[in-house]
Amino acid sequence: MASDQTQAASLFEPFFYPARPDGWRFRAYRILFHHESRGERWFDVGLIIAIMISVLIAILDSVPLWHSRHHAAFNALEWGFTLLFSVEFGARLLAVRRPWRYARSFFGIVDFLSIVPTYLALFVVGAHYLSVLRVLRVLRIFRVLQMVRYQSEATMLISALQRSRRKILLFVSVVVTLATCFGALMYLVEGPENGFTSIPHSIYWAIVTMATVGFGDITPHTALGQFITTLIIIIGYGIIAVPTGIYAAELAQAPAPTTAAEKTSPCPCSRCGEPKHTEQARYCHRCGERMDATGAN
């Protein structure tokens, strides 16, 4: 369990820290990567609002009516946000000890991808595709998960997902295999004249049907096809219970959220600011700094 939590946490917690726990780089690091003090939280809230607005602009800019009317304003705002995020990205690179390692991390790539399309649009003509990339900025909001209030819930959910990973993967591969067989069967029974134009198309239909989505763009027309469809649906209905059962059983077996551990954590490390330590910790488990038993930061 402990290793699971660490694994889950490492996805969201930056494993970078500045060389010296003082100076403006340390203050920038705390503001950019930590979420404990009042100022750090205000920065988070402001960043989330900026991301939300810039994503909203990218989304609305794709609506033809809004594009023709407000494109100039959207473009100006877009440049404003891009410059803002560029400054933020630069500050993050400066604040961490290993900038290159940060740039290759998940959030480093997302940060980079969220500013690059606007600059590229200067050189590339008809960068229709680039504007869609801007929507990916929405992934940056997951930094919010690091905010303390939701962290234990997120850790618990992700940890349960990780533990049931193999079972759900197994289940999904069974579903895909069944969909492949049923798709080929329906292609045989219904044929191209009833919309089942090829086996890949029929597999697409089988997955849409088994997952109970049921668009209705392709439907069986022959009596035999409808009978097989009924069978597929009943089988899908019978096995849709499986992932839910897996996950419910996994969550029910999960230990209670580690409120006890959180309460016993003493003051954060004076060097890297890592806030979570066990009560007995005498050295920071992240940077190895000697920890002060008096609690003075």
Added chain:
Amino acid sequence: MASDQTQAASLFEPFFYPARPDGWRFRAYRILFHHESRGERWFDVGLIIAIMISVLIAILDSVPLWHSRHHAAFNALEWGFTLLFSVEFGARLLAVRRPWRYARSFFGIVDFLSIVPTYLALFVVGAHYLSVLRVLRVLRIFRVLQMVRYQSEATMLISALQRSRRKILLFVSVVVTLATCFGALMYLVEGPENGFTSIPHSIYWAIVTMATVGFGDITPHTALGQFITTLIIIIGYGIIAVPTGIYAAELAQAPAPTTAAEKTSPCPCSRCGEPKHTEQARYCHRCGERMDATGAN
């Protein structure tokens, strides 16, 4: 758990009581807000039937055929119910100690909104919109939850929902974020010529697809789009288990319904009528009245 129950209960139990536990105001208060004695229950049943019929009239009045044939009768009945509910609302305001606080509570607003459209229709021409507001009267039926038979079940369900609130909120925000990314991707792949006219429209499609609703008003037409749709469906299929697992685990951890506590509750308070007290209670936890150990009401 105890605080959860109190929190959940306060949504449904009026926290108002009359100044003096005697006189007609107290009797009106007991009839309007309590659900224990025979007379109080008959009033509840009558009120529910009146609400049901008035909502049914508002619904049927929107059907063109019924509107043209029976509008006069519907109008007369509507006025009858509005006057009835107005009297009831007035009585509620008179019976409680703090009328203004009641008027601003959830049920106070619902009560007000359920009578105001009919009066407004006298002054506003073409009050098409107002008649729809009448349907909101259906929310008043939730007072029925206060009826003793269903209260412990409702409390248990709401309490489990409240405890899993953060996890489900987290989950919903992950789903919305995924739908945003997949919507932008499908807008890129399929484009306006296949029905994906804008990113908001594509996000709407992605949510309809991930939640397995699948209207079929927009469907992928290209092979790549159908492949991505298959991926979206499989991901949606794999994570639809999450909220169910959360809730099932939460309910399974819930303590048994508090039948013991209910059984040990002595007679109701002689002042405000609050029926639920612990066995040791010597003062009413609601109004502070000294409680009579002999049980004489």
Added chain:
Amino acid sequence: MASDQTQAASLFEPFFYPARPDGWRFRAYRILFHHESRGERWFDVGLIIAIMISVLIAILDSVPLWHSRHHAAFNALEWGFTLLFSVEFGARLLAVRRPWRYARSFFGIVDFLSIVPTYLALFVVGAHYLSVLRVLRVLRIFRVLQMVRYQSEATMLISALQRSRRKILLFVSVVVTLATCFGALMYLVEGPENGFTSIPHSIYWAIVTMATVGFGDITPHTALGQFITTLIIIIGYGIIAVPTGIYAAELAQAPAPTTAAEKTSPCPCSRCGEPKHTEQARYCHRCGERMDATGAN
């Protein structure tokens, strides 16, 4: 738990027994209502096959092509099965002690309804509707649940459903109330020109959407309508977990199937044939007959 099981069992087990535990009426009673011995089971299997075939004929007779080709054969077979079921119904009435009470029971009514349409078709012209009634014969198959192999599973499932009855009823009423409010809202937003022709029609759409069926016969066309639809779907997605959670928690709390009790049950009663008794039973709990400790039937 014990009372739940009894309650559940009484739905499926006939509570009728013949006056004297000998003679042809007792043998007929055992064959018609019991499922333990070899002969009794063969009768069950034969009856199920006859019901299946007669229902299949009623279903196929509704297909225009089959009706025009094979109507004469279908009619002859139908009369054969009707006479067979009539004889069986008469035998059941003769075999039980209180025929009138049996005739008013659930299976008594189903038995009666499954033979009456064919006779009525002699007198009523154009009895299109009557032939559909024949399909209800399929309900008679639930007698199969009495067959010992599935009884404990059925009892367990029904018992858990009965215990979670109130919670699921509460949940369904919340869903219907939400659908009413959302239906009225969508009627206001989309209006008759987009297919939302009346509030009842919109409520139908809202339930189809919230339950993730999504026919697609009515879909939102305005941007605001699509936004509200997204909200409705997310709310529906968030609360679809509730009944599953309720039921899973209820089943998990269920005691293990009563294999122990079944194993300890001594031989069936020599008078009424009731097979389930506790080990200490000295008198049949159903008919009060003195039970033979030697186990001779």
Added chain:
Amino acid sequence: MASDQTQAASLFEPFFYPARPDGWRFRAYRILFHHESRGERWFDVGLIIAIMISVLIAILDSVPLWHSRHHAAFNALEWGFTLLFSVEFGARLLAVRRPWRYARSFFGIVDFLSIVPTYLALFVVGAHYLSVLRVLRVLRIFRVLQMVRYQSEATMLISALQRSRRKILLFVSVVVTLATCFGALMYLVEGPENGFTSIPHSIYWAIVTMATVGFGDITPHTALGQFITTLIIIIGYGIIAVPTGIYAAELAQAPAPTTAAEKTSPCPCSRCGEPKHTEQARYCHRCGERMDATGAN
């Protein structure tokens, strides 16, 4: 539990072994049927890739555009894979002690069916149907379940499915019965003029609706039909929880995966290579070979 696991395992583990634990037949047997050593695993991975590619070719060959362009290449590759799988099938038959028993086992039949269509296509003209059979090769991938990493998960899932088999069968038969009754009712109410052309067609619609697939190819048009549809959906919504609850409760009651047993298993049998033995085992439980306590293989 133990017998369940054995039963589940026997589906995936070949119960065949060569006569003598030496020579080339034993080495072939180990490579073809075991998954422990490095070489055995590389063979598995290679086989899976070959199966994947050949299935992909069969699928793509059904797309008209790809068929007309690349049919010659597809045909050549198909013959290559068929010869490869033929050699593999022959080696499997040679390696096991009872070839005929293997040929009649599940994977034996799948192996045979995956090579026979290509040969048959030489003699049969227009073997459109045969090419679809090739897609069934995908079932061979389930051999991957034997790979050690996923075996305990697969065993656990299958064992829980087997234990909840009867309950889910009961549930499915209830759903089918309800769908039959509701289908007949809707055929009566809506009639052929609204798309409900026959009772089988209506039953197909009822199952599509109750399972929340909702294609939308048939939809109710009358007000009464829409009201009944709403009822059907609510009933379906209320009972969709049942299989999930069954499975979740079953999985939650499952013992923890047998990691302890796996850890205590000593070295594999020197004769048949069976890797799983209890610590006390002195003789191979599969082939009866005396086991070497020194662990030398």
